[in-house]
Amino acid sequence: MVRSCVALSVLVLAAAPxxxxxDARTEAVVLFDQAQKDMKAGDYAKACKxxxxxxxxxxxxGTKGSLAICYEKSGKVASAWLMWRQLADTGPTKELRADxxxxxxxxxGRVPHVQFKVTAATAGLAVTINGDKxxxxxxxxxxxxxxxxxxxxxxxxxxxWTAELTATEGQTTTIxxxxxxxxxxxxxxxxxxxxxxxVSFVGPLALSAPSDGNFTRDGQSDGYTLDVKAGMxxxxxxxxxxxxxxxxxxxxxxxxxxxxxxxxxxxxxxxxGGWGKLSRITSAKLDAGTYAIVVTTKANDRGKxxxxxxxxxxxxxxxxxxxxxxxxTGKGKSKKTKRASAGGVRxxxxxxxARSRRHKLGLALGAAGVAGIGAGAYFGLAARSRFxxxxxxxxxxxxxCPKAVLPIAQARVDDARGQANLSTVLFGxxxxxxxxxxxxxxxxxxxxxxxxxxAPIVGPDGVGVVVGGRF
Numbered sequence: 001m002v003r004s005c006v007a008l009s010v011l012v013l014a015a016a017p018x019x020x021x022x023d024a025r026t027e028a029v030v031l032f033d034q035a036q037k038d039m040k041a042g043d044y045a046k047a048c049k050x051x052x053x054x055x056x057x058x059x060x061x062g063t064k065g066s067l068a069i070c071y072e073k074s075g076k077v078a079s080a081w082l083m084w085r086q087l088a089d090t091g092p093t094k095e096l097r098a099d100x101x102x103x104x105x106x107x108x109g110r111v112p113h114v115q116f117k118v119t120a121a122t123a124g125l126a127v128t129i130n131g132d133k134x135x136x137x138x139x140x141x142x143x144x145x146x147x148x149x150x151x152x153x154x155x156x157x158x159x160x161w162t163a164e165l166t167a168t169e170g171q172t173t174t175i176x177x178x179x180x181x182x183x184x185x186x187x188x189x190x191x192x193x194x195x196x197x198x199v200s201f202v203g204p205l206a207l208s209a210p211s212d213g214n215f216t217r218d219g220q221s222d223g224y225t226l227d228v229k230a231g232m233x234x235x236x237x238x239x240x241x242x243x244x245x246x247x248x249x250x251x252x253x254x255x256x257x258x259x260x261x262x263x264x265x266x267x268x269x270x271x272x273g274g275w276g277k278l279s280r281i282t283s284a285k286l287d288a289g290t291y292a293i294v295v296t297t298k299a300n301d302r303g304k305x306x307x308x309x310x311x312x313x314x315x316x317x318x319x320x321x322x323x324x325x326x327x328x329t330g331k332g333k334s335k336k337t338k339r340a341s342a343g344g345v346r347x348x349x350x351x352x353x354a355r356s357r358r359h360k361l362g363l364a365l366g367a368a369g370v371a372g373i374g375a376g377a378y379f380g381l382a383a384r385s386r387f388x389x390x391x392x393x394x395x396x397x398x399x400x401c402p403k404a405v406l407p408i409a410q411a412r413v414d415d416a417r418g419q420a421n422l423s424t425v426l427f428g429x430x431x432x433x434x435x436x437x438x439x440x441x442x443x444x445x446x447x448x449x450x451x452x453x454x455a456p457i458v459g460p461d462g463v464g465v466v467v468g469g470r471f
Contacts (some may be wrong), residue, residue: 025057077144124326149173210308233312238274379420
């Protein structure tokens with residue numbers, strides 16, 4: 001029986017899902033699977049985002065086909081058309097390329113376009129639509145998804161120009177960019193010279209009062225002023241909460257200001273000291289004065305951010321003290337005190353010990369059996385879910401699955417078949433172990449003691465010994 005228990009335990013452990021290596025392909029598969037669930041639930045915005053991330057981590061024609069379908073269902077016909085165009089050229093099979101070409105032709109008439117018209121040549125002119133950079137001098141109409149268009153044109157030394165337009169399916173929207181006016185000096189701009197040259201100052205940054213900003217153009221550097229009392233130690237951080245996921249920031253501290261200007265060299269700076277690629281200056285001890293806190297991004301990254309300054313030491317009255325996080329320790333483990341039993345020493349007979357061993361073995365077998373049954377049920381449900389995913393990938397009918405996503409659907413079906421077979425094995429082994437454990441438990445020897453007693457007797461016919469007890 002011991003061998004059976006060990007063998008079953010090994011079987012259950014071997015059947016348990018192995019921890020996948022945290023590599024790009026594994027992450028891509030996890031993102032793809034979640035995206036399929038979100039598409040099934042009708043959350044196309046989330047599903048498309050996950051499929052984009054999956055394809056970035058591990059480019060795959062099946063993922064691109066699913067992403068194109070997701071784009072189309074969410075109304076992003078230009079994105080869907082471009083993705084099918086890509087598959088029509090680069091699909092791994094002739095059938096897939098032919099299927100993608102048909103879908104390109106079907107969507108072509110619905111795709112909106114934008115056409116730029118620049119009224120005056122401007123050096124360094126850059127144009128963004130909804131935060132995405134486009135070339136205004138390309139000379140041809142560019143495909144774009146339908147909906148609201150937030151247009152911004154910028155150039156060095158020029159005032160930015162913005163406009164809001166709407167792109168409609170099947171139509172071309174002309175965006176006429178006027179001549180950009182020259183920037184005039186005044187409040188809100190960086191002081192001339194020094195390390196803050198070119199920085200646009202947003203306003204003051206109060207302690208423990210986060211400020212939100214948004215990087216919308218190339219080379220953008222936002223500045224904040226921070227007033228500090230003598231001997232204060234501050235923490236400056238671009239926080240995960242309120243900032244775009246994956247944003248890569250840089251933070252600098254200049255000062256103190258002298259006659260309205262800041263030194264050319266920063267006192268403190270940080271690249272990736274915070275969450276992910278965000279910045280954090282953990283402990284900056286400063287003299288009294290006004291400091292410039294400058295936040296910018298690497299490689300012209302764009303997106304929303306939140307910056308916060310807190311005081312960790314030398315804080316003036318009324319200012320919240322926020323520890324800088326140094327010297328933190330993990331949660332301590334409480335010590336357990338062993339105490340002697342108040343009931344004295346318990347003695348067991350050999351029969352009782354044998355019964356206890358059999359009971360423990362029976363319970364172990366039963367527990368292993370229950371685990372096997374549970375694992376079998378898990379893989380059975382997983383098999384059903386995998387098959388449903390295959391149907392969802394195909395749009396509801398496996399027999400009419402689009403060729404672009406057929407490899408992914410087939411992989412899901414194969415996974416479902418393997419998990420179903422594993423479920424059958426585990427379920428059967430679990431039932432057998434439960435039955436064996438029950439037999440071992442109920443057939444354990446009785447815990448009666450064999451007690452004997454010797455008593456002398458004296459009778460009219462002689463003397464003798466009476467032996468009594470349980471046999």
